[in-house]
Amino acid sequence: MGIYRLEFSKGPEVRYLSHLEMMRTFQRALRRAELPLAFSEGFNPHPKMSFASALAVGVTSENEYMDLELKENLEPEEIMERLNQSLPSGLKVKRCIMLSQKGKALMAMVGEAHYHIKVKLLHALSQTHIQEAITSLLKKKSIIIEKKGKKGPEKKEIRPGIIKLECVGVDEEWVKFTLAVQAGSEKNIRPEEVMKALQIYEKLPIDLELAIIHRKGLFKKGQEQLMPGPHPAFKE
Amino acid sequence: MRQIIEEQILPRVIKPIRYQGNEFNAVHKNWEETPVRMVFAFPDLYEVGMSHLGLQILYGLVNDEPELLMERTFAPWTDMEELLRKKKVPLFSLESYRPVKDFDFLGFTLQYEMSFTNILNMLDLGGIPLKAKDRDDSYPIIIGGGPCAYNPEPLADFFDLIVLGDGEEVILELLKLAKKYKREGRIVKKEFLEEALKLRGIYIPSFYEAEYEEDGVYKGIKPLNSKAPVEIIKNLVENLDKAYFPTKPIVPYADTIHDRVMLEVLRGCTRSCRFCQAGVLYRPVRERAPETLVKQAKELVKATGHDEISLTSLSTADYTCVQPLITLLMNEFQDKNVGVSLPSLRVDAFSVDLAKEIQKVRKTGLTFAPEAGTQRLRNVINKGVTEDNLMEAVSGAFKAGWTTIKLYFMIGLPTETMEDVAGIADLAYKVVRTGKQILKESMIKKPVKVTVSVSSFVPKAHTAFQWVPQDTIEVLEEKQQYLRSLIRDKHITYNYHDARLSFLEAVFAKGDRRLGKVLEKAWSLGCKFDSWTEHFKYDLWLDAFAACGLDPKYYAYRTIEWREKLPWEHLKTGVSKEYLYHEYEKALAEELTHDCRLERCTTCGVCGDLKVKQILQKRRG
Structure with missing residues (x-):
């Protein structure tokens, strides 16, 4: 038996996959790769695999993580190679390591996520203007946004979850942000929610429907690595 | 774009x-390097179309040929359509995002009548004139195939070419032929169509003219082109075992x-249920x-990488090697x-045993289709199922641990009385009682659940009931409500279909060329996705009929006389009209017809006239 942690990217080709579709896509790729999958017990056996975090429809990502359990021990390189041959274009395993033992659930370890966001401006604005809006927003002690809940709209406090927000560039139509937020089971802030706050609180004229969101990194609390070893996101 | x-x-x-x-x-093939290009169009949503085995077969087959390519397009959902129109983006193929108009062929699969408006909508979204006569050589050739191709008359104005029968051989011949008629990037349509007539099962609607009596009764069809044959005979893959299948x-x-994986174990069915069109169209039985x-x-x-293999066919339990196949798999x-x-189960203990064997763990519900509530009516429709068969089947299911049973019935079948309708409720109650007792004996705490799904009978072309009038909407609704009043039990869920939709389905299933203008009118008024409850606009349909001066009741509610010509008669399934009429008479006399796999030939005409043989993998003992 071997437990492995995989780091993979989700490219624009598969950006519209929901989390459920993503899981199914991996399950099928694993079968096509003919890896010796370990299955859960019970009425409806599933391959034993778990993702660190659900990525929203439309969002691409550089670093996602999953744990995978196999019935046999294989070389991590072999798993990576076989899986990459079976994955559809847009999904790519970048690293794979063997874990010494089954630890804490991957999902419970996630604490922070970093994003690059591109949004369309409804009319031209300077970078200074946008940066001022950000400063003003972040000064607030409380930022409440409305989100869709199970029983109609719900209010959500997002201010404590925003770690860092910066405007990194503006051209005529598009404005670019970098964002670091709290993520994971304790509290999960979605990038759209922060953009919505800019729109509502600071009246920033942005078209959220056409936002291009890219997840740059996923970490434990305090930007600690989910997977030991050099992290590509740090090369910058 | x-x-x-x-x-x-x-x-x-x-x-x-x-x-x-x-x-x-x-x-994703290289566009420039591939001389003949076709886009396969499914006139419904992606999720529906991608479940269609025919698409996968033709897609693999055509794309395996270096000189041909096939891409796909589906009916865009209404939000997508709105944006396409707003941004002036034409309907495009999914693979290369090219306008469907750029292809040599646009091929629709005709799966059910109530998708016809979507076909017109897709042509319009593609910037293609609806009518064949308005399209010059700069437009793709619009072709159609599938079950509704056996009565494509309501679509005659819109299609250039119709393919009858199994498509996997003739499609390649057709596309390869097109290469010869391609000049300056477009196919010279008239020359190509005339040459295509030499292939089997090719029907070019514009080469014919329909004629009607003064009182409006259909008189027959007359070829306008000397090369057009008087009758068109369906294509047939003789040996399914050797036929192409997409890997x-x-x-x-x-x-x-x-x-899931769709494994086609056999094609055709000769159980001879008299309402069933597929049973006629896909004869003879050919097993792999x-x-x-x-x-x-x-x-x-x-x-x-799928984790489920579905053994598909019209009736998989009838496959002579079903048991060994399941063991092997x-x-x-x-x-x-x-x-x-198994996609559907025959109503008998054998089928339940099969289901037991393959569903060792997952106990989802089991579905059976007795179709009618009394033995008399089941004899009329030649559904060779007895109440004992059903009770054996459900007992077996309950004993094996299933607690949910789904039963399919039809109302409005020929000769049906209120007694037959009440028989549906009786059967449902009997199943519940049996279930309760068995579950009690086996100490299972879960409640019995029986779902009764009732659809309305639609007489279809090429069946023994093609001459029969459909029950009126009022009668169907009365029967639905009567059944509702009889089924009052917390263990039984009862659902039924909109009778108005079944009425329109009947009109188009047995329609003629005059309905083309109704279709166009209904579409222009806003009808599309008619089989989706949220989009079905019955009033607009009635407006369309009124605007065209045609009475839909004429098509659905009239008894057609034996001596009358049928608008689909020139399109041959191989089953003779005489045989079908004889089946109709036997139905009225409540006489059964056996399955020709089990006993002697029933002389339906297919094997003799089309010079083919039934292929069974094992003789039954």
């Missing part, structure tokens, strides 16, 4: 993956209706060998956690 779609359209629609076309095993079907990301199927299953699981796949499933 790709940029507009990707940047401005897809981010704004529900489920953009419906329109992406980069699924695993999707084929690398597309694996959708989205959750489609049939999200178990060894072939196991080999195909292995390849398919390897190429798709279970041995092969059990420890890989790949399951086997």
Whole structure:
């Protein structure tokens, strides 16, 4: 038996996959790769695999993580190679390591996520203007946004979850942000929610429907690595 | 165009993956280097179309040929349509995001009558004139195939060419022929169509004219072109075991209706239910060998990664080697956690035993279709099922641990009385009682659940009931309500279909060329996705009929006389009209017809006239 942690990217080709579709896509790729999958017990056996975090429809990502359990021990390189041959274009395993033992659930370890966001401006604005809006927003002690809940709209406090927000560039139509937020089971802030706050609180004229969101990194609390070893996101 | 779609359209629609076309095993061929190009059009939503085995077969077949390419397009959902129109982006193919207008062929599959408005809508979205006569050589050739191709008369104005029967041989001949008629990038349509007549099962509607009596009764069809044959005979794959099958079907990301490997074990069915059109269209029965199927299953699981293999056909329990096949598949796949499933069960104990064998763990509901509530009426429709068969089947199911049973029935069948309708409720109660008792004996605490689904009978062309009038909407609704009043039990869920939709289905199933203008009118008034409850606009349909001066009741409610010509008579399934009429008479006399797999030939005409043979893998003992 071997437990492995995989780091993979989700490219624009598969950006519209929901989390459920993503899981199914991996399950099928694993079968096509003919890896010796370990299955859960019970009425409806599933391959034993778990993702660190659900990525929203439309969002691409550089670093996602999953744990995978196999019935046999294989070389991590072999798993990576076989899986990459079976994955559809847009999904790519970048690293794979063997874990010494089954630890804490991957999902419970996630604490922070970093994003690059591109949004369309409804009319031209300077970078200074946008940066001022950000400063003003972040000064607030409380930022409440409305989100869709199970029983109609719900209010959500997002201010404590925003770690860092910066405007990194503006051209005529598009404005670019970098964002670091709290993520994971304790509290999960979605990038759209922060953009919505800019729109509502600071009246920033942005078209959220056409936002291009890219997840740059996923970490434990305090930007600690989910997977030991050099992290590509740090090369910058 | 790709940029507009990707940047401005897809981010704004529900489920953009419906329109992406980069699924695993999707084929992206070089456009410039491939001389003949076709786009396969499914006139319904992606999730419905991608569950269609025919698409996967033709897609693989055509794309395996170096000189041909096939891409796909589906009916865009209304949000997508709105954006396409707003941004002036024409309907495009999923693989290369090219306007469908750029292809040599646009081929629609005609699966059910109530998707016809979507065909017109897709042509319009594609910037293609609806009528064949308004399209010059700069437009693609619009072709159609599938079950509704056997009465394509309501669509005659819109299609250039119709293909009858199994498509996997003739499609290649047709596309290869087209290459010869391609000049300066377009096919010279008239020359090509005339030459295509030499192929089997090709019907060119514009080469014929329909004639009617003064009182409006259909008189017959007259060829306008000297090369056009008087009758068109369907295509038929003689040996299914040797026929092409796609080893690398597309694996959708989205959750489609049939999200599994579809293993076609046999084609055709000769149980001879008198209401069933498929039973006539796909004759004779042709089975694949178990060894072939196991080999195909292995390849398919390897190429798709699916965890379920569905043994598809019109009636899989009738496959002569079903037992050995299931054993072979279970041995092969059990420890890989790949399951086997049967799409529908025959109403008998044998089928339940099969289901038991393959569903060792997952106990979802079981579905049976007794179709009618009394033995008398089941004899009329030649559904060779007795109440004992049903009770044995459900007892077996309850004993094996199933607690949910779904029963399919039809109302409005010929000769039906209120007693027959009440018989449906009686059967449902009997199943509940049996279930309760068995579950009590086996100490199972779960409650029995029985779902009774009742559809309204639609007389279809090429069946023994093609001469029969449909029950009126009022009568059907009365029967639905009567049944509602009889079924009052917390263990039984009762549902039924909109009778108005069944009425329109009957009109088009037995329609003639005059309905083309109604279709166009209804579409222009806003009808589309008619089989989707939220989009069905019956009033607009009535307005369309009124505007065209045609009475839909004429098509659905009239008894057609034996001496009358039928608008679909020139399109030959191989089953003779005499045989069908004899079946109709036997129905009225409540006489049964046996299955020709079990006893002697029933002389339906297929094997003799089309010079083919039924292929069974094993003689029954």
